Amino acid sequence: MTPRWKVFVIAGLAMAVLAAAIYFPILRRRVRRAARLQQQSEVQARRELIQPVAVNPADPRVKTSLFWASDAGDSTLAPVTVELPLSRDPVPRSKQVLNTLLAGPVDAELRTLPPDAVLLGFYLLPDGTAIADFSEALATSIPSGIVSEQLAVDSITRTLEANVPQVQRLKILIHGQEAETLAGHLDLTGAFAVRSRQAQLPASQPLTAPSSEKPAVPTSDKPPASATGKLTPDKGPGKLSQPERKS
Amino acid sequence: MLLDVGNIVRIRLLSLFGTLSVVFTGAAMVVSSPAPSQTQQPAPGTPPPANPPAASPQGGMAGSAASPFSGQPQQGGLNIVVLDPAHGGTDPGARGTGGIRESDIVLDFAMQVRRALELQGFQVVQTRQGNEDPSFDDRSATANAQRGAVFITLHVSSTGLPGTVRVYVNSDLPPVTNANGLIPWDRAQAPFLGLSRKFGDLVQGLLAQRFKGSPDTSQTASVRQLRTTAAPAIAVEISSVTVDDRAQLDRMAPGVADAIARGTAAFKPTYIVPNVPGGLP
Numbered sequence: 001m002t003p004r005w006k007v008f009v010i011a012g013l014a015m016a017v018l019a020a021a022i023y024f025p026i027l028r029r030r031v032r033r034a035a036r037l038q039q040q041s042e043v044q045a046r047r048e049l050i051q052p053v054a055v056n057p058a059d060p061r062v063k064t065s066l067f068w069a070s071d072a073g074d075s076t077l078a079p080v081t082v083e084l085p086l087s088r089d090p091v092p093r094s095k096q097v098l099n100t101l102l103a104g105p106v107d108a109e110l111r112t113l114p115p116d117a118v119l120l121g122f123y124l125l126p127d128g129t130a131i132a133d134f135s136e137a138l139a140t141s142i143p144s145g146i147v148s149e150q151l152a153v154d155s156i157t158r159t160l161e162a163n164v165p166q167v168q169r170l171k172i173l174i175h176g177q178e179a180e181t182l183a184g185h186l187d188l189t190g191a192f193a194v195r196s197r198q199a200q201l202p203a204s205q206p207l208t209a210p211s212s213e214k215p216a217v218p219t220s221d222k223p224p225a226s227a228t229g230k231l232t233p234d235k236g237p238g239k240l241s242q243p244e245r246k247s
Numbered sequence: 248m249l250l251d252v253g254n255i256v257r258i259r260l261l262s263l264f265g266t267l268s269v270v271f272t273g274a275a276m277v278v279s280s281p282a283p284s285q286t287q288q289p290a291p292g293t294p295p296p297a298n299p300p301a302a303s304p305q306g307g308m309a310g311s312a313a314s315p316f317s318g319q320p321q322q323g324g325l326n327i328v329v330l331d332p333a334h335g336g337t338d339p340g341a342r343g344t345g346g347i348r349e350s351d352i353v354l355d356f357a358m359q360v361r362r363a364l365e366l367q368g369f370q371v372v373q374t375r376q377g378n379e380d381p382s383f384d385d386r387s388a389t390a391n392a393q394r395g396a397v398f399i400t401l402h403v404s405s406t407g408l409p410g411t412v413r414v415y416v417n418s419d420l421p422p423v424t425n426a427n428g429l430i431p432w433d434r435a436q437a438p439f440l441g442l443s444r445k446f447g448d449l450v451q452g453l454l455a456q457r458f459k460g461s462p463d464t465s466q467t468a469s470v471r472q473l474r475t476t477a478a479p480a481i482a483v484e485i486s487s488v489t490v491d492d493r494a495q496l497d498r499m500a501p502g503v504a505d506a507i508a509r510g511t512a513a514f515k516p517t518y519i520v521p522n523v524p525g526g527l528p
């Protein structure tokens with residue numbers, strides 16, 4: 001290598017070192033900022049999570065029914081009764097109950113919800129519609145399939161039904177967003193009925209005759225009067241006096 | 248000090264490589280962006296349906312009395328089955344540890360179900376032929392554009408007793424009110440629930456005879472695919488992708504196909520076909 005070349009190479013390397021020396025602190029600052037942001041959101045999420053389960057010594061201990069799978073590999077639910085200190089206020093009460101459900105049963109085989117899923121928020125509207133916001137893991141960690149996804153939703157709605165009388169129906173959000181499905185099958189665009197129909201719609205009996213409950217004869221295959229009525233919202237917004245069938 | 252400089256240079260180079268690889272990945276993505284899939288075409292090798300699927304879907308407007316598609320005279324009521332191999336494309340559906348993908352299995356099942364249905368004299372329209380992923384609405388629209396069709400969506404689950412099959416009918420959902428006061432009705436399946444239940448029970452009964460441990464009657468579930476379908480519609484879910492050997496699932500295909508075909512044939516006389524495609528029963 002001629003001395004001229006050496007000079008060129010050394011000059012080039014020196015320039016690269018110089019550029020790197022300028023860039024390195026910027027890079028380090030960015031990495032630190034990203035780490036700090038992540039830490040913050042983690043702390044935030046934990047705060048959200050811990051708040052609802054905080055035990056208030058004044059809360060009375062009550063029998064709480066939690067719906068987990070009745071048998072491993074089975075697609076039915078069975079209630080497990082435990083004594084928990086539960087708030088009388090429906091929102092913290094729902095959070096306490098759902099966090100216990102998420103924590104899972106003693107036998108992990110009987111879980112209905114993924115162990116890494118967390119409840120991010122819970123809201124209750126005056127009309128009895130509850131909104132439960134779960135972390136992304138509820139959708140990404142659950143086994144995909146109609147049977148597994150329906151079991152997960154049923155365990156949530158039946159546990160709320162058994163323990164929080166104020167909740168009439170439930171809307172599920174994933175990380176604050178409306179999702180089309182839970183994991184490719186179960187419809188999350190609507191709200192799930194939580195209260196049993198008898199308790200909920202005593203005055204709308206004529207409406208609660210969906211075509212599925214009619215006698216199985218061909219001549220009855222005309223739409224029920226309510227079917228066409230469903231498409232004309234003459235009852236005004238916010239009034240949810242539609243037939244709700246428990247799944 | 249020298250070591251430090253070396254590290255700095257390495258970091259610089261690494262970041263340069265990072266930038267380059269991002270650029271290359273971006274370019275590759277642009278090149279390989281998928282072409283729009285054709286999902287509503289009947290399978291090659293079969294005659295086109297008497298009522299070709301309309302180009303513009305009705306969007307599942309079950310209650311619309313004035314349909315743009317006036318009913319053409321058609322003999323014999325129910326004669327079209329819209330078969331939906333679920334998932335596909337970037338959505339593999341349920342995945343087993345042994346590499347079994349729901350989206351692949353249902354496509355193979357659909358071939359056998361199709362053959363069995365054609366032997367019963369039905370015309371079959373598939374929502375997808377290969378590894379595409381039409382939207383839920385596109386799949387429903389394939390059925391909603393037909394007159395005298397039933398809709399069957401095929402699935403393989405992640406759970407449940409292996410070797411069993413369950414038929415699902417949509418459960419009724421209470422509506423939600425938007426902020427603007429409109430009820431997003433999107434409930435095309437609602438007027439068909441009774442028929443779907445009847446259809447589902449017929450197919451489930453035949454499946455239960457063949458696959459021990461399966462339920463005797465159809466189940467209800469809030470299946471997204473069924474909600475927007477304006478036809479008697481069922482989901483058939485086979486358990487499960489957790490089998491050690493794919494052959495265990497393959498062996499179930501003829502039985503599933505036969506039960507679906509015979510169940511559909513048994514349902515045919517009870518279905519009084521509406522005058523317009525996607526119309527009320």
Ligand SMILES: [Zn+2]
Nearest residue numbers: 333340402403
């Ligand atoms: Zn599926």
